[in-house]
Amino acid sequence: MHKRITIDPITRLEGHGKINIFLDDNGEVYRTYLSVPEFKAFEKFCEGRLAEEMPAITQKICGVCPTAHHTASSKALDDLFSVEPPGAAKKVRELMYNAFMFEDHLLHFYFLGGPDFIVGLDAPKEKRNVFGVKDTVGVEVVKKVIDIRKKARGLNAMISGSPLYPVCGLPGGVSRALTEEDRIHIKDLTKDFITFAEFTLKIFDDVFLKNKENFDLMVSDIYYHRTYYLGLVDENNKVNFYDGQIRVVGPDGKEVMKFGSKDYLQYLQERVEPWSYMKTLYLKNIGWKGFVDGKESGIYRVGPLARLNASEGMATPLAHAEHERMFSTLGGKPVHNTLAYHWARLIEVLYAAERMDELASDPELTNPQVRNIPDDIRKEGIGVCEAPRGTLLHHYVTDKKGVLKKVNLLVATQNNAAGISMSIEKAARAIIKNGNVSEGVLNMIEIAFRAYDPCLACATHILSRNIACS
Amino acid sequence: MNSFEPKIIAFLCNWCSYECADSVGRAQKEYPSNLRVVRVMCSGRVDPQFVIKAFKEDAEGIMILGCHAGECHYKEGNYQALRRYILLKKMLAQFGIEGGRLRLHWVSASEGDKFVTIVSEMVRDLKKLGPLLLRDMER
Amino acid sequence: MERPKIALYWCSSCGGCEESVLDLSENILKITESADIVFWPVALDTKYEEVNRMKDGEIAACLINGSIRMDEHEYMAQLLRKKSRIVIAHGSCAYIGGIYGLANFYKREECLNRAYKEVPSVKNPEGILPQAQSRDGEVEIELSGFHDLVKPLNHVIEVDYYIPGCPPNPENVFEAIMSVLQNRTLPKGNVFADQKALCATCSRRDTKPEKAVIKEIKRLHEWQWDPEKCFLAQDMICLGPATRGGCGERCIKANMPCRGCYGPTENIIDQGGKFLSALASIIDSKDKREIEKIADSILDMGGLFYRYCLPSSLLEKKVKSLSS
């Protein structure tokens, strides 16, 4: 008979989750299970809906990364109605998108994953949260965080209606053009954003690099997996959130494949297990070898660290410099240390701020022509973008009137599910020794998945998986 | 299935169809007892919410009877009934409610025989359709 | 005296309602000055068994968002009802069922099959579906059960107040929380939003003529509309007239029509049915065939008119009839 320890619910992440840990008689980890009790059936209930309504419907998959779904959906509609948005529309979309990335990544650092390190791993659980952060770094910092977040949300509201759920996405563009005074206002904001991004990286410095305990943890083998990495890159193989080719590098950092979203079915595959609501994504032509890492296993990871690993740097100067610093500090590409996700995330925050600043300086941004009206329905459309937590793909099939017949969604966290599961498993084995499962110990297991900033509301399917004993 | 007796809610306008039902009564013409009448001043008063509510309350069929075109006591209330009926019927199909369960007819006060036929036909058709299982998937 | 305790929980939810709390910005600090947040999975490390250990009625107010679809949701809703003096349905999913409620147009099995067997990216030769109970080697793994229907919160527990919106307007959230902290007595079922429909505050209302009639319905992708003019006056579906105000006209400001996330106004029995009635009434034709033609131009009425409220609507779901 096995002793069961449960962490229910797992906390400081987006969505529901529960970890079951079974110990054998010696108090060693026998098996661990992460389960997500969620299933919302979007793939089904979107059938019968009107295509043009999809950006506003599918974004409700996730209230934390709605803009990602809204954007992937809008792009799928561009494809479905075979209409190219005007330049200004693309820029408005990208601006909105980076504002969202900026704000969402910061949320994770200050509210969700960061507190473990900012407040300290040994801090009492009551303190391991944003309110603890307030007491550690001071209320002024938190007020600043709140203020910056408010500004970023305000920017989104200005562009897309709601600070949370954008509604401006349409096939062939956006519903509202930006005015010159909007642009000037945005330009003011982006200055603050860049400053705050750099400020946050300083906090990261103090918390991770200057703090030996945390740094050792980051580079320790407990949170380490040699996997493939996948992410969108622009024509120069630089990280891009809004558009580009999907690039995959191997555990050795070399490019192994590069493809357009339309071909996703040739490269990516999902599997279902009897005990699992979860569909596990893996690289189709490498194949499924179980929950193991290494070159032979099709398991890949996505999200901030993966994007940096899968690219050749950032498209903006400050972010690129920080990118260089990270890889030199952690021993070159690719970096396999899961906790480095925190660092990569903040580099993306800086990139997002810089990119917003570029766009805000672009005269085309305020061109009133923000829509092209489609005259055709191709009956199939695919859209992709980089959600904060990884690559996101929407695939629609409609009838000739544009009524949805079939919907398929590959959601960021699904890509990482295998990785997350391995991380929990590995951490559990390393940390739980002869039955010692103090609260602190269990949290050490939770930080394994928090690094990924998983969005289990997005991965709208239960995942409950078994790791075979090795 | 023949033991099944469908319940029909009929919305009758005060001026033509309700009058007609009364005259059928005075003439003592027999018609199926499945009909349950709601009197409204005008078929234009019939709110689609009432129809949906009636289905919710286990009516198997619903009938809206109004004055003939051009004879509405309130000029054009019967056209409102027609417009709502057409949209509602189409939407109810999406909810799995067959078209045959919602009907609209123009009946003048003098068309007693037509009234009897309409009712009898609907009862006959509803027996074929059977009950609406609104509570089939509660859990 | 002891500081009041506040709890926040999510059922079948997207996290947007959590964000609506974070969007209180500095007001969050105002709340935590006078109250303790004791349970909030997204931000705090409190676990279920700790909630279980709380005394009945120990929590002053619990905001529950999300609709009810899994066993776990129902269980937690009931648990929190026991532990809380006031329960507030937070957001459209808890209030009227929300967008996931559109799944009520399909059967449970159809939903599972689509996701696990039919999508083109999945490889599932044995046609495996997730099980509530499954055995793996020597251990039993339980999975929270997946219900037949999506339900609003008040179908499974008694609810005191409601905050509409997808997402709710932070002002409404703040007002709700403060009203509890200040022990304001409100009528049961109080809704924290406007009483009138959206049109009352819509910047485009005055552009709507007294006689707006519709010959056809235009869809979003088909044309570029006047960004100042009432959508209904431009032959477009806008649920504003049948939808409670209070959202801050977010969609309208972004030049998009209302989709009804704030739910119906007080006296409406069925939001979709009521809107259909209004829309039908302004169709500009007396000819059966022409009206039918216009009706045919309105695709997916169910999905448009019940976008957020299907589970709390009269019919709640697709009806099964013997003939179907």
Added chain:
Amino acid sequence: MKDEKIRIGVYICECGPNIKEAMDVNEIAEFIRGFENVVLTKPFHLLCSEEGKTLIEKDIKEYQLTNIVLAACSPKEHEITFRKVLRNAGLNPFLLQIANIREQCAWVIKDKALATQKAKAMIAAAVKRVAYHEPLETKEIQCHSDVLVVGAGVAGISAALTLAQKNRKVYLVEKLPCIGGKVARYEKVFPSLECASCVLDPLLDEVLHNEHIELIAFSEIEEVLGFYGNFIVKVRKKARFVDSTTCIGCGACSEACPVKIKNEYNEGLDNRKAIYIPYPGALPHVAVIDGKHCLHLQGKECNACQDACPFGSIRYEDTDQIQELEVGAIVLATGFDIFDPKKVSRYGYGKIKNVYTSLEFERLLNSTGPTEGKILLKNGQPPKRIGLIHCVGSRTKKYHEYCSGICCMYSLKFSHLIKEQLPDSSITEFYSDFCLPGRESQSFFKKLADKKGVNFIQVKNIDSVELKKKDNTILVKYRDINGKIKGRSFDLVILSVALEAARNARELAEIFDISQDKDGFFLEEHTNIAPVSTSVGGIFIAGCAHGPKDIQGAVAEGQAAAGRILSKLIPGEKLSLEPITAEVDEDLCSGCKTCISLCPYKALTYDQKKKTVSVNEVLCRGCGICVATCPGAAIKARHFTDKQIVAEIKGLLQR
């Protein structure tokens, strides 16, 4: 809805054997006894008997009943009766609900068990519904005894004068600047051949000076709202550009006016000026400016009339005015127009010189006309040979199938008058049939037939008559009674054209919401027994607007309409308003305006200040269309509220 305050009494009428034998009344009573809020349930053999009514009244007091349900015959039979019973017992009459278990159950279901079952459901519904009933007050408003008469021709004038005799305030609205209609432009009238103005002028004069008659000339009706006893009418008073209080009609202005336009008052036979008096002796005798043609008003440099006017009566700045009238009844006497013979090329009208319509010839005969009453050809010579063609536009499938009725008489009148003026002339009347009903018509005909030089030619078919220009004369070709084609030449030909519905009849019918017959004449309520009333209560019709007729007929109808009004519309009488009306909840109305255009009675208006819609309870008739429409459920239909109807549905369907 359980509510201690609600105490319902349920009475099941056995209606003698009618209901009793069709169902198990006691079983039903048992079933109902168990219901929420029901304090007593009584079967009774005949509720509408005095005994039954007293019983209910007694119970209401004794058991403090608050709501009553009757299971009995159709509410259309006795609802009023029993509402009275409630009132007598001190209950609001609307706290009653009747389950129609006789017409809709006992009499149409033979199977006793089924009838019993249905009756249960019907009564259950009534019980559930009545719990939601609200007391309604029947408001009363003063009815207006003033009357609007539209059209100041003989018919309208007769109506106005008759009403004025009883001191009724009459608003007499006339489209033209002058009154008297067509008759005022005739020389003499048949059969007496009296001079028309001698007959008419005293009447016109009285109209102008009667203190009870307010003449609103040169004006048209824009909108009519409301119903019998309470019409609200918008009148557009067209700008006259002349101050009618100071103008004495001296004509100095017309003298000075440089503009010449065809004179429609002489059927275009001569010209008038842009400022003019329609014809000498037109009443009121006041000038009017024709804005379309006046140079000044068209922005040109001309003040001729203003300079010429000795009384400074010219008002270029004048504009149309809207006057709102509140009246209790309306008489429509809007007259007719004549058939346009240009539609029939055979008659060559408009092409051949000296071919006239009857109305043109009336002007030729008239001392105030273009020739001051002399019958002259265009060349100034008197005609020797004159032809009259009957039935032009009448009695033919192609145009009007009806007989205009008066053409024969006025044709004969013409012949009489021609003979008086030109004794040596020869006159020929081409007819297919004569229509000469009435006491004096035959002798009128005989007198003429005896005169020499007057011929009557019966043609086979009036459509066979054809006019051709032959040198300086007009050749009339026709088929005689034997079908032979023949011809005769004339110097002057008169076309006895049909009377037809006025050109603006359709427009008026829409404004007043009354029906027209297939030819466009206003339709009476009943041909034989209600000839001057219409389908709309309070709106009456008189004169040729209602069909072709002679002066005598028109006057009779005008006086008849007045009589109908005087007998029903008594000053000081109250009108009770429909209590079952719509009610807007201003706290819920979002001002989306969806309802406004849907009201059949224009009872809904948008309040720009409050930004909400409000109901005019005088106009609302409680159809409930707006209630079902209101997307915000902000409108309530009194006595047919959503709550009441939903409760009824629940009751009807409960197992």
